[in-house]
Amino acid sequence: MGWLHLVRRNLGRRKLRTTFTLASIIVAFTLFALLGGLNRAFNAGVELAGADRLITTHKVSFIQLMPVSYTRRAAEVEGVEAVTHYTWFGAYYRDPKQQFGLFPTDLEKLPEIYPEYTVPEARWDALMGNRIGLLVGQAMADYYGWEVGDTLPLFSSIYPQTDGDYDWEFVLEATFTGTGNEADEMQAFAHYEYFNEARAFGTDLVGWLVTKIEDPERAPEVAAAIDARFANSPTETRTSTEAGFAAAFTDQFGNIGLIIQSILACVFFTLLLITGNTMAQSVRERTSEIAVMKTLGFTDRLVLALVLAESLAMALVGGLIGLAIGTLLIDGMAAAMAQFFPGLAPSPAALVTGVGAAILLGIATGALPAWRAARLRVVDAMGRR
């Protein structure tokens, strides 16, 4: 028999109670891993955002459109290397509930602004030669099972064609791979000319501009210069860094980080009470046994360490199982929800924090019972029998 055996046997003395407590720890840490992954997905745009790119939107709201001519005019600003524009197409393939990011854009500018995207040269030429050609992220092509050369009937939830139909025809001419995670591969790009000529309204308008700047250090200065160029016009602009834009986009859903932290704080506070109560009960029931151990020569410190080891073992076992289940669930959800949360993936930072939280939980819930057990006087404990 070793110390571990003693800890294990003590934890197993009330199997039902230990099982329920362990289950509550597992559920809490599963939730922790899930929310950590979700938080990461919401912030994926921020993480992916390049420091040398600016986003220019309509000053009132980013859903308001602006003239395509702004692209040329923004390119004239000092410090700007290249400019392109994006428009939200509102695309879906078969299920209207599963919209994905398809952006009619000036495809020629794309490699210059997004050098992290890689497209095979031959496919690039084919894409540029076909006005209804579509450039699709590899992850998205894999998700929908599309192959290069496929004709794709896609629908727009916003733009009908001039004949009133909302269905559009594209040919998948090329796929791209990104250097980041799968998040940036869950989107598609189409030729703006085709889109602009065929749509029933909004001609010569675009959603927002993406500007690559020469010096990231001068980003605030260049952003101010772009906005100044369109000041006092019917369509004033607001320019921010790509990261700032992504953060503002995420904030539409509310402060996700704060919401998640609040939920977790409530869960862990409840857990602290449940586990703390279990440990306190467990030690209280063993008062005479602890007194006997001290009689045999167990020191106060040793008794303290043994009780702490029990609470740590329970919190760590429950925590690690919970984090593992949460990670598996996130992995499963990532595949199923790739179009909604392209950045959904287990968060390594959340996992590390989770292990730390489990250790803290173990110490916090075991500290008071352990201290009481260590302070227990043998003569008092034996006299209470």
Next chain:
Amino acid sequence: MSESSSGPIVDLKQVVKHYRRGRETVEVLHGLDLSIERGEFCALMGPSGSGKTTLLNLIGGLDRPTSGEVHVDGQRIDSLGSRALARWRSDHVGFIFQFYNLMPVLTAQRNVELPLLLKSMSSAERRKRAATALEIVGLADRAKHLPRELSGGQEQRVAIARAIVSDPDLLLADEPTGDLDRATAEEILDLLQTLNRRHGKTILMVTHDPVAADRAGRTVQMDKGSLLEAA
């Protein structure tokens, strides 16, 4: 401070013990002097509240006297710190309780091994020593049983095995037969006598039972915190 081990194994000098009960101070032991020689089997008798268990606790290093000196096995223990006292207990004294006080989640073998966790020895050595102790008390065949699977007498035998597994010179027994029927009590007393006569253990046994006290070579009577006579 370590002293010569040729003298009495227990030597109490002018031991006084006070307890505080609310605002009141109660004197439980009034200047006791007591010596127990090595190899003695001594019974400590007296009415409830006479201070028998308090005296046993002082000799076993579980409590400290208010004044006076407690020397056990050549060491003055009343001045030791709590850590040193805990270590001293694990090396020098074996305790036997009325209600056995075994760990209900551990088998007989592992209950006996428990004090050996405090010693630096391999798990194989621990197992071997525990098996020997169980053999001495006649329970080798019950090693894998949990306490709830044993009778009262068997539980007390396991408790005795636990008390002797570290090979202490002194065994302190607090009413070891108090929870047993007469026949089983006789078996336990036989075992204690064997440990005393064959294995040379010094035994101090608190008891209310004159039959049990008759098995001891010497009986010490206590009343109201004082020793009345030493037979």
